[in-house]
Amino acid sequence: MSTTGISSPRVLLAVLISTLTALSGCTVGPDYHGAPQVTHANAFVRAPVTGVTTTHAPSQWWTTLGDPKLDALVDAALAHNSDLHAAQARLRESRAQLQQQRAKELPTASADAAALRMREPNVSILQSSQSSNTSSGQGPLQLYSAGFDASWEIDLFGGTRRAVEAASAQAEAVDADLADTQVTLAAEVAQAYIGLRDQQRRLALANQSAELQQQTLTLIQQRRARGVGTDADVERQTTQVENTRATLIPLDEQITESLDQLAMLTGQAPGALDSELSTPAPLPALPASVPIDDPATMLQQRPDIRAAERRLAASNAQIGEHTADLFPKVTMLGFIGSNAGDPGHLTRKSAFTWLGVPYLQWDVLDFGRTRGSIRQAEASRDEAIARYTQTVLGALQDANNALSRYGHQRDSVQRLQQIEVSADRSASLMHQRYEAGASSLIDLLDTQRAQFSAQQNLVAGQADLLRDFVSLQKSLGLGWKR
Numbered sequence: 001m002s003t004t005g006i007s008s009p010r011v012l013l014a015v016l017i018s019t020l021t022a023l024s025g026c027t028v029g030p031d032y033h034g035a036p037q038v039t040h041a042n043a044f045v046r047a048p049v050t051g052v053t054t055t056h057a058p059s060q061w062w063t064t065l066g067d068p069k070l071d072a073l074v075d076a077a078l079a080h081n082s083d084l085h086a087a088q089a090r091l092r093e094s095r096a097q098l099q100q101q102r103a104k105e106l107p108t109a110s111a112d113a114a115a116l117r118m119r120e121p122n123v124s125i126l127q128s129s130q131s132s133n134t135s136s137g138q139g140p141l142q143l144y145s146a147g148f149d150a151s152w153e154i155d156l157f158g159g160t161r162r163a164v165e166a167a168s169a170q171a172e173a174v175d176a177d178l179a180d181t182q183v184t185l186a187a188e189v190a191q192a193y194i195g196l197r198d199q200q201r202r203l204a205l206a207n208q209s210a211e212l213q214q215q216t217l218t219l220i221q222q223r224r225a226r227g228v229g230t231d232a233d234v235e236r237q238t239t240q241v242e243n244t245r246a247t248l249i250p251l252d253e254q255i256t257e258s259l260d261q262l263a264m265l266t267g268q269a270p271g272a273l274d275s276e277l278s279t280p281a282p283l284p285a286l287p288a289s290v291p292i293d294d295p296a297t298m299l300q301q302r303p304d305i306r307a308a309e310r311r312l313a314a315s316n317a318q319i320g321e322h323t324a325d326l327f328p329k330v331t332m333l334g335f336i337g338s339n340a341g342d343p344g345h346l347t348r349k350s351a352f353t354w355l356g357v358p359y360l361q362w363d364v365l366d367f368g369r370t371r372g373s374i375r376q377a378e379a380s381r382d383e384a385i386a387r388y389t390q391t392v393l394g395a396l397q398d399a400n401n402a403l404s405r406y407g408h409q410r411d412s413v414q415r416l417q418q419i420e421v422s423a424d425r426s427a428s429l430m431h432q433r434y435e436a437g438a439s440s441l442i443d444l445l446d447t448q449r450a451q452f453s454a455q456q457n458l459v460a461g462q463a464d465l466l467r468d469f470v471s472l473q474k475s476l477g478l479g480w481k482r
Contacts (some may be wrong), residue, residue: 027158028327029320032165035309036385038392040228051410052403057291058481062190063471064276065466066282070193073266078182079190087174087181094167096175101167102162104473107152107332115343116143146346147337147353154332159324166317169310176307183303186479189265190470193284194255196258198463200280202295202456209452210244217241222443240445244452269285283462286469290406292476298399299392302477308391312384319381322373328362395475402475406468409461416454416461423447423454 058064062074078084105231155161176427216239223229259277260270293299338351345351363370430447431438473479 002300020371026156027161027320028323029158030316032313032316035312035388038389043421050461051407052327052386053291054294055291056477057293057473057478059478061478062186063286065190065478067193067284069281070190070284073193073262074189075118076266076268077185081185081265082267084178084181086187087178091171091174091178094171094246096162097166098171101160101164102245104153105164109148111146111152113146114144117141122316122341123192131364139221141179142190142341143338143339144341144343144346145337147335150334150336156330157327158322162317162320162324166314166321168212169287169317171315173307173310176303176310179303180307183474183477185265188472189262192261192265193259193468193469194463194466196262196277197256197281197283198459199251199254199258201247201253201283201459201463204280205455205459206244206251208395209448209455210248213237213241213244213448229441236445238439240449249442283459283466286466290472290474292399292403298476299395301396303480305388305391305395305443305477306386310389310407312381312388315377315384319374319377322370325370326358331359332359333357333359395477399475400470402468402472403413406465406472409468410464413458413461415464416458420454420458423451427451 060074062070151159219236220229220233220237224231224234255278259273262277263270263272266273293301333355334353334357335353337353338346338348339353340346340348340351425452427447430439430444434441434444
């Protein structure tokens with residue numbers, strides 16, 4: 001009969017655990033079936049034909065410009081930039097939160113030990129103060145205990161699994177945010193470097209133009225000394241020389257700002273790159289053709305789109321996490337240990353103690369708090385859908401605009417090259433005519449101004465084309481690596 005009394009509770013406990021384990025396969029809330037389709041495959045409807053191909057686009061696009069200095073700067077920025085370090089820290093934080101959520105699926109256990117020693121009061125002293133043979137009190141009461149406590153909340157309706165699903169999607173979204181930071185950083189470094197080389201080139205042109213104009217001024221002064229020129233001619237040329245020299249000051253200032261910006265982007269103090277980059281160098285050379293992949297590939301590789309999709313998945317999982325609060329929660333509590341009046345008896349079989357208790361908790365009446373949380377989660381999911389849709393449409397608009405700007409700027413640079421060649425030829429012919437006395441100084445000054453303007457416009461146009469190239473790579477979501 002004692003055997004039956006012992007085995008029956010064990011059988012009931014085993015049946016209860018089996019039943020709860022079977023129920024734990026149930027997961028409430030909507031399953032995630034992916035983001036909604038926003039656009040069709042033929043998204044680049046305005047892509048220029050010349051200079052662009054739909055072949056595979058390299059992630060490290062800056063290497064196609066053939067500039068080792070730029071390659072080194074981007075690598076340094078990806079290794080030392082403070083914003084990137086902050087994004088990496090946020091990723092570690094999100095992964096730690098995911099680890100915490102996964103741990104909630106497992107039991108928790110703790111070890112404890114206690115020693116109790118208590119002396120009971122001497123009652124006989126209170127009963128009679130006349131007896132000299134009264135006992136001084138009974139011996140102390142001692143109790144020693146050691147064991148393990150464990151608890152496990154059985155995930156009956158999948159609330160914990162949904163929480164893990166949400167945390168996992170959120171961690172992947174933060175990972176995509178890190179990639180987006182890399183994309184932005186690489187583009188910012190390239191833009192700053194192109195700006196620096198553009199400013200240095202325009203400064204060199206301005207110095208050359210000022211020297212040429214100074215030579216012309218010297219020639220005019222000599223002609224006036226021989227009685228051929230006039231004071232008005234000298235003043236006109238002097239004004240042009242000073243105007244050209246005046247453009248040198250802001251260019252010097254812009255160069256200093258670009259050097260400091262590159263230093264900051266690469267995680268260095270202002271002035272750290274002065275000795276390395278102060279020497280003028282040509283603008284990076286564009287590749288003959290720019291690969292852009294297809295729209296579907298772009299939608300997969302743009303980090304901001306991936307981040308928006310993962311946040312949508314997290315919002316969807318949170319609906320199930322709150323829905324599980326509508327149902328009962330069952331926690332298994334257990335204790336295994338020994339209790340004895342002497343520490344040397346703790347290892348005896350008679351001191352062994354165990355306890356197993358299923359604990360049921362159910363908020364039957366919460367006055368709508370749980371359903372309010374569910375509706376809030378559903379609204380957050382709908383907001384995430386809208387944000388994802390807006391992100392995709394914005395990405396397509398960004399890519400289309402970048403393609404359009406790049407294509408038109410290529411055409412513009414070709415025209416600027418023709419204008420610059422024509423201006424050089426015109427200035428050379430006019431200078432010969434002026435020395436021969438066949439044209440006036442005003443004509444010479446006009447052609448020189450046109451030549452200088454054409455040279456500056458060509459350099460600026462080439463720099464703008466490079467900037468459009470960088471913007472195009474950024475719009476395609478290129479420039480990140482794991």
